[in-house]
Amino acid sequence: MTANPHIRIFDTTLRDGEQSPGASMTHTEKLELASLMEDMGVDVIEAGFPAASDGDFAAVSAIAAQSKSAIICGLARSTPSDIERCAEAVKKAARPRIHTFISTSPVHMKHKLKMGPNAVLEAVGRSVAQARNHTDDVEWSAEDATRTDFDFLCKCIDVAIASGATTINVPDTVGYSHPDEYGALFRRLIENVPNSDKAIWSAHCHNDLGLAVANSISAVANGARQIECAINGLGERAGNAALEEVVMAMKVREDTLPFSTGINPIYLSRASAMVSRITGFPVQYNKAIVGKNAFAHESGIHQDGMLKNAETYEIMKPEDVGVAKTSLVMGKHSGRHAFRDKLESMGYFLEGDALNDAFKRFKTLADKKKHVFDDDIAVLVDDQLAAEGERIVFKRLRVVCGTDGPQTAEIDLTVEGEEKYAIARGNGPVDAVFNAIRQIVPHDSVLDLYQVHAVTGGTDAQATVSVRLNGEGIMATGRSSDPDTLVASAKAYLHAVNKLEARKAKRKAA
Numbered sequence: 001m002t003a004n005p006h007i008r009i010f011d012t013t014l015r016d017g018e019q020s021p022g023a024s025m026t027h028t029e030k031l032e033l034a035s036l037m038e039d040m041g042v043d044v045i046e047a048g049f050p051a052a053s054d055g056d057f058a059a060v061s062a063i064a065a066q067s068k069s070a071i072i073c074g075l076a077r078s079t080p081s082d083i084e085r086c087a088e089a090v091k092k093a094a095r096p097r098i099h100t101f102i103s104t105s106p107v108h109m110k111h112k113l114k115m116g117p118n119a120v121l122e123a124v125g126r127s128v129a130q131a132r133n134h135t136d137d138v139e140w141s142a143e144d145a146t147r148t149d150f151d152f153l154c155k156c157i158d159v160a161i162a163s164g165a166t167t168i169n170v171p172d173t174v175g176y177s178h179p180d181e182y183g184a185l186f187r188r189l190i191e192n193v194p195n196s197d198k199a200i201w202s203a204h205c206h207n208d209l210g211l212a213v214a215n216s217i218s219a220v221a222n223g224a225r226q227i228e229c230a231i232n233g234l235g236e237r238a239g240n241a242a243l244e245e246v247v248m249a250m251k252v253r254e255d256t257l258p259f260s261t262g263i264n265p266i267y268l269s270r271a272s273a274m275v276s277r278i279t280g281f282p283v284q285y286n287k288a289i290v291g292k293n294a295f296a297h298e299s300g301i302h303q304d305g306m307l308k309n310a311e312t313y314e315i316m317k318p319e320d321v322g323v324a325k326t327s328l329v330m331g332k333h334s335g336r337h338a339f340r341d342k343l344e345s346m347g348y349f350l351e352g353d354a355l356n357d358a359f360k361r362f363k364t365l366a367d368k369k370k371h372v373f374d375d376d377i378a379v380l381v382d383d384q385l386a387a388e389g390e391r392i393v394f395k396r397l398r399v400v401c402g403t404d405g406p407q408t409a410e411i412d413l414t415v416e417g418e419e420k421y422a423i424a425r426g427n428g429p430v431d432a433v434f435n436a437i438r439q440i441v442p443h444d445s446v447l448d449l450y451q452v453h454a455v456t457g458g459t460d461a462q463a464t465v466s467v468r469l470n471g472e473g474i475m476a477t478g479r480s481s482d483p484d485t486l487v488a489s490a491k492a493y494l495h496a497v498n499k500l501e502a503r504k505a506k507r508k509a510a
């Protein structure tokens, strides 16, 4: 059996990625990222554009100096001064590469470079030869290759290879191509360019139409052996092909994409988090491989499938890409299987009616609340367990409050199974609620403490209310939680009344 062809992963997060508006990185951050890239197994690190600034030059030089085994590459225009500066910056690397480029499309040559095709051809030969004077690893790129006349592109590449280029990059600079077309371009170029076997062919795709990863994969299927990509798909405009996506596409679909890379995917999650932290660009929740939701399931049918066998809804293992584990997120789409599993993981073992009741209460809460956290579930179950066997049971509450007053509360309770209703006013909504309860359950105890705090964050957080009553020297504290603070208050008060009554009865019996 022959080994799968090796696809070189060329990471341009530090060069094309940094060109993304707002993504500038400090010297130290660049070194930190380059070091992680080496650990991860990146073959070529494009560390920057040394002629761009003294800062860029210093960063490329430092990355070259700290490098161990990866190729360290700098980008240069075809101008002699850019190439000299780049050569100087990468020279300390164990494996230095100069990457030089010039545009070849009619629109770029005419309007941007203001050069004719012959002048461009001359620049290709001269720049590659100059770069070869410094290193035997020279990459040449035809900027805007996908909008370039095919015959002219072939001529340029022919000259680049003849002048010593060892890697030929065919960028889809403006993200214009689509997979069939881009793959066919590689096939045609490799078939038509003389000495095409003397160079490694490289894909560099932008994501303006959301096709960067698909185009890169198509290039590989048609002869490319290097993919230029960036962590989190960072890069000019809509970005470059995302490194984590191209790597995992080839790994997961090795059956139809028989290629290998040197990347250890366990680092993918960490690399993504590092780039996000450094640039301040958040990772989209539904981003493939590294998004917060890439291994999270909320809907009941999927959660049930996942609990039975993870292969039902996951095509790769989260731990393979450095994500601790799949998360079954509890929300309004969750089902009973996942709810029970969650409870058990939190140490609650409910069965039968208790489980059904808790599940019903959980669904009611999830309908009201966007995020149901473990703490929310804990108080929900604790409340239910505490309420079991209580004499006075809360049913319904309606409160009128606001600036115009009077604050009024209407409450429905059952006392030993018998339905009771009361309406009362108060000095504020909480007072009105407690007065209404007192009408149904008259008692002499005094309110010692009333405290509210949020269980979880956000304006939809559950409020936990604690109420302490003191009657005839006996104290009882009630506690309850609900997204509605007044409902939590009523339930906490009743919880305390129930406890107080039970304690008084115990004392009498003693």
Ligand SMILES: CC(=O)SCCNC(=O)CCNC(=O)[C@H](O)C(C)(C)COP(=O)(O)OP(=O)(O)OC[C@H]1O[C@@H](n2cnc3c(N)ncnc32)[C@H](O)[C@@H]1OP(=O)(O)O
Binding pocket: 016, 019, 049, 051, 052, 053, 076, 077, 078, 079, 101, 102, 103, 112, 113, 114, 143, 173, 236
């Ligand atoms: C598709 C890509 O990603 S290309 C890489 C993009 N990266 C960058 O631009 C890196 C950051 N750039 C910079 O710091 C600056 O643009 C520099 C230092 C490179 C050049 O700065 P300046 O000399 O002020 O030129 P400016 O950026 O305004 O214009 C670019 C010049 O380079 C020319 N040019 C562009 N590409 C090339 C090329 N590959 N080879 C030769 N000349 C080129 C343009 O025609 C223009 O020339 P002109 O001044 O004669 O009109």
Ligand SMILES: CC(C)C(=O)C(=O)O
Binding pocket: 016, 075, 101, 141, 142, 143, 144, 169, 171, 172, 173, 174, 204, 206
């Ligand atoms: C400089 C080249 C490789 C580039 O970034 C592009 O064409 O997108």
Ligand SMILES: [Mg+2]
Binding pocket: 016, 171, 173, 204, 206, 236
């Ligand atoms: Mg680019």
